[in-house]
Structures are given as C-alpha cells and as structure tokens.
Amino acid sequence: MYIIVIGGGRVGFFLSRALLDEGHELLVIEKDPFKVEHIEEELGSVCMQGDGCEATTLDEAGTGRADIFIAVTNEDEDNLVACQVAKHKFNVPRIIARISNPKNETLFKKLGIDVTVSTTNLIMQEIEQELPAHPMTHLLELKKGELEVFEVRIPPSSKVVGKQTREIPLPPGSILSLIVKDVGVQVPTPYTILEANDRVIAVIRPELAKDLRSVLVGS
Amino acid sequence: MRVLIMGCGRVGALLANVLDAEGHEVTVMDTNSRSFGRLNPTFKGNALLGDGTDEDSLRKAGIEEMDAFLALTQGDNRNIMAAQIAKHIFGVYRVICRVYDPLRNELYQSLGLDAVSPTTVFSQLLEGKLSKKIEEI
Numbered sequence: 001m002y003i004i005v006i007g008g009g010r011v012g013f014f015l016s017r018a019l020l021d022e023g024h025e026l027l028v029i030e031k032d033p034f035k036v037e038h039i040e041e042e043l044g045s046v047c048m049q050g051d052g053c054e055a056t057t058l059d060e061a062g063t064g065r066a067d068i069f070i071a072v073t074n075e076d077e078d079n080l081v082a083c084q085v086a087k088h089k090f091n092v093p094r095i096i097a098r099i100s101n102p103k104n105e106t107l108f109k110k111l112g113i114d115v116t117v118s119t120t121n122l123i124m125q126e127i128e129q130e131l132p133a134h135p136m137t138h139l140l141e142l143k144k145g146e147l148e149v150f151e152v153r154i155p156p157s158s159k160v161v162g163k164q165t166r167e168i169p170l171p172p173g174s175i176l177s178l179i180v181k182d183v184g185v186q187v188p189t190p191y192t193i194l195e196a197n198d199r200v201i202a203v204i205r206p207e208l209a210k211d212l213r214s215v216l217v218g219s
Numbered sequence: 220m221r222v223l224i225m226g227c228g229r230v231g232a233l234l235a236n237v238l239d240a241e242g243h244e245v246t247v248m249d250t251n252s253r254s255f256g257r258l259n260p261t262f263k264g265n266a267l268l269g270d271g272t273d274e275d276s277l278r279k280a281g282i283e284e285m286d287a288f289l290a291l292t293q294g295d296n297r298n299i300m301a302a303q304i305a306k307h308i309f310g311v312y313r314v315i316c317r318v319y320d321p322l323r324n325e326l327y328q329s330l331g332l333d334a335v336s337p338t339t340v341f342s343q344l345l346e347g348k349l350s351k352k353i354e355e356i
Contacts, residue, residue, distance in 0.1 A: 053296060055322045077272055077300040081323070089326060103274045107300075110307045 001025065004066045004092075006052030006082045007073035008035040011098065015072060016043060027061050053081040055089050063090040072098040080104075083113045135217045136209070139201070148206045152216045156196035160216055166190035171211040174204040223248065223285045223311075225271035225301050226292035230317070232257030234289070239264050248280050271301040274308060282309050290316035295323055302332055 001024050005012050008030030016028050020043060028043075029052040030036050039047040050057035052071065063069065069086040071079035079097045086092045096115045097108055102124075108116045125138060139149045154161060160168050165176055165188050179188045180199040186192065194200070204212050220243045224231050227249040236259045239245045245264035248271050249255065255266040269276035271290060282288065288305040290298035295318045302316035315333045318324040324336035 053323070054320070055326065075296070077294070077296040080300050080303075081296045084330070085323070085326060088330060101273065107274075107304055107308055111303060 001067040002062070002065055003027075003068045003070065004029065004058075004061055004063055004086075006030075006069075006071040006079070007098075008032070008039050008047060009072070009074060011072045013039060013042070015070065016046065020044075020046065029057060029061060053078055053085060055085055058082075058085060058090060063092060066090070066092050068092070068094045068096065070096045070098075074100070076100055076104050080108065080111070080113070083108075084111060087112060136213050138209075142203070146205065147203055148209065150202050150204065150209060150212070152200045152202055152213065154194055154196060154198045154200065155217060158194075158196070158217055160194050161196050163194055164190065165192050165194065168194070169215055171204065171208040171215065174202055174208060174212055177201050177203055220244070220286045221281075221284055222246070222287045222289065223277075223280055223282055223305075225249075225288070225290045225298075227254035227257055227266070228291065228293065229257070231289070231291040234291070235264065236262065246280055246285075248276070272297055272304065274304060277301075277304065277309065282311060285311055287311065287313040287315070290314075295320050299323070299327055299332070299334070302334070306332065 003019055003024050003026050005016055005026065005028045008028045012028055012030065016026055019026050026046050028039055028047045029050050030039065030047060031051055033049055036047045036049045048061055052058065063086055069083065069092040071082040073079055076099050079099065083095050083097045087095055095113055096117065097113050099105060099108060099116045099118045100120065102118045102121045105116050105118060135153045135155060137151045139151055141148050176188050178201040179186050179192060181195065200216065202212060222238055222243055223246045224235050225248045227247045231247060235245050235247045239262050247258065247264065247266045248269045250268065250270055252268055258266060267280050269280060271277060282305060288311045290301040292298055298316040298318060302314050305311040306314045315335065318327060318334045318336055319338050321336050321339045324334045324339060327334040
C-alpha cells in the first residue's frame with residue numbers, strides 16, 4: 001500500500017520505520033530540514049521536505065494515489081487541516097489523525113475524520129481500568145462510535161440499589177446487557193434487582209453516557 | 220450583536236474597537252495579554268486570555284451566546300480549526316475566518332466556511348487599481 005505520513009518527529013519516525021518493515025511504500029512529509037535529513041539517513045529516501053497542509057505539496061507527493069494518509073504532527077490544528085485537504089481534495093480512502101486534546105475527537109469525527117488516536121485517551125482508559133474507585137469504565141466502541149459499551153459499578157450509596165431494572169429511569173436507547181454479580185453473570189430481566197457492587201455492562205449512545213452515570217451511580 | 224473575536228492583532232483589535240464604538244457587545248480572545256494593548260482605552264467589551272482552538276476556553280468566553288465568531292490569528296490552521304469548532308460544535312450563526320493561503324481558502328470556502336484570504340483580496344484590489352491606471356494613460 002502507498003502510505004503518506006505527515007510529521008517527521010518521533011511518532012512519525014517510528015511509525016514510518018514500522019510501516020517500512022511491513023513492506024509498504026511510504027512517504028513522510030516534514031517541514032524541518034534537520035528532521036528530514038535524520039529520516040533520510042536512517043530510513044532512506046522516504047522523506048520530502050514541505051508543509052503537509054499545502055495542496056501543492058500533497059499533489060507533488062502523489063496523495064491522489066495514496067491508500068492511507070496519517071497526520072501525526074504535534075499540533076491538532078495542523079493534523080486537522082492536512083486530513084481535510086487529503087480527504088476533500090485527494091479522496092484518500094483511509095485517513096488517520098493524531099490528536100493531543102481529547103476534546104477534539106468529536107470535532108474531527110463531525111468533519112468526517114473517523115479515525116483519531118489520542119494518547120491522552122489511551123492512557124486514561126488504562127488508568128480507569130486500574131482505579132477501583134472509578135465507577136464507570138469505557139470498554140469499547142461499537143459501529144464507528146455510534147454506540148459505546150460501558151461497565152458501571154453500582155456503589156452502595158446509589159439510588160438504584162434494591163430496585164428492579166424496570167423501575168430504573170434509563171436514558172432512551174440504553175440497554176443493560178449483562179449484570180455481573182458476586183454469584184455470577186446474568187442477562188437481566190425487567191425484574192432483576194440491582195445490588196450494591198453489581199457491575200452492569202451497558203450499551204449506550206456516547207452523548208448519553210453522563211446521564212446513565214447519574215442514574216446508576218448518583219446517590 | 221454579540222461578537223467573539225479570536226486574535227487581538229492589528230485586524231482583530233481594529234475590528235473590536237470599531238464594533239465596540241458602534242455599541243455591539245465585543246469579546247476579544249488572545250493567548251498573549253500584551254496584544255490587548257491595541258484596544259482603545261474606551262473599550263467597553265471583554266478581553267480574555269485563552270486559546271480559541273480549545274472548546275472549553277471558547278465556552279468560558281461565552282461562545283454559546285454569541286451571534287458571530289471571527290478567527291483572526293496569524294495562523295491559517297488555527298483559524299480554520301477554531302472556525303469549524305464554532306460552526307459545527309457550537310452552531311454559531313455567523314462564523315468568519317481569515318485564511319491567508321489562497322488554495323486553502325478556496326478549499327474551505329467549498330466546504331461551506333466563510334473564509335477570507337487577504338492575499339487574494341489585496342491582489343485583486345491591486346489588479347483593479349493597475350488596470351484603472353493603464354486605462355487612464
């Protein structure tokens with residue numbers, strides 16, 4: 001596959017090395033001549049000096065025939081613009097953007113850049129799973145972010161302790177798909193009673209996750 | 220009209236002063252407090268330190284109540300990103316951004332953004348002046 005990487009810093013460099021090892025055709029576009037030189041020394045003639053947000057540069061780079069376009073500069077705004085140019089001017093089929101500010105994930109998705117990688121989010125997910133006190137953990141994304149799967153630990157102080165699932169005012173479209181109790185895992189019925197320290201696996205639209213949390217965890 | 224201007228440079232400050240004098244509610248945002256020195260001493264609006272590419276900073280600046288948002292920093296990409304946040308996340312009614320690079324400007328106009336390129340506008344103006352001068356000869 002022909003892959004273009006924007007940004008020849010550390011992430012760009014190691015990513016490129018990995019892709020080259022897999023046998024792909026690669027081009028890195030980087031502004032800083034010192035970084036360009038370093039990449040050429042270490043990886044060979046795979047680097048072009050230029051601004052990856054400029055249509056003329058991307059044209060020269062043959063972006064029109066690229067299979068994957070990956071923007072990994074340090075600045076979210078530069079990654080955004082590079083990806084938008086690649087998408088709208090060159091119709092690259094697969095576009096991946098690195099984002100530093102996790103809040104930007106929604107913006108990028110709204111603008112049609114489906115795949116975003118945020119180091120902050122990745123680390124936060126690791127921490128959330130380790131922290132026993134954290135009641136709600138994001139487990140996985142279904143259907144390209146339209147639905148998400150969460151694990152919610154019901155604290156003893158929660159309003160829903162002792163209630164049947166049919167009595168709980170769940171946000172619209174949310175599903176309690178499994179309940180993990182001390183005695184074992186159950187598929188809940190409308191009459192299943194929630195108890196303290198139960199772990200509920202819920203499927204919900206991402207924007208309603210906060211509401212779900214306040215219903216199940218709030219006291 | 221409630222206006223939020225991102226970037227208190229020459230254009231941002233000039234516009235802020237003019238709109239403020241006309242009686243509009245103006246908020247100016249910049250990452251460098253020294254830029255606010257360009258505002259008139261009589262400026263009645265708000266000057267806030269903040270980054271317009273950050274959703275939370277925009278919220279703190281009151282973007283949800285704004286009628287218009289202008290992205291006028293020195294960086295094309297920053298302006299483009301902030302304008303898209305204003306338009307797509309906050310639904311601000313009127314969003315305008317400066318994009319110096321004519322090619323990028325064209326792309327974003329085709330994507331529905333109200334992007335203005337001083338480069339294009341100025342060179343068109345000069346072309347107009349020159350063709351007038353030639354006719355006069």
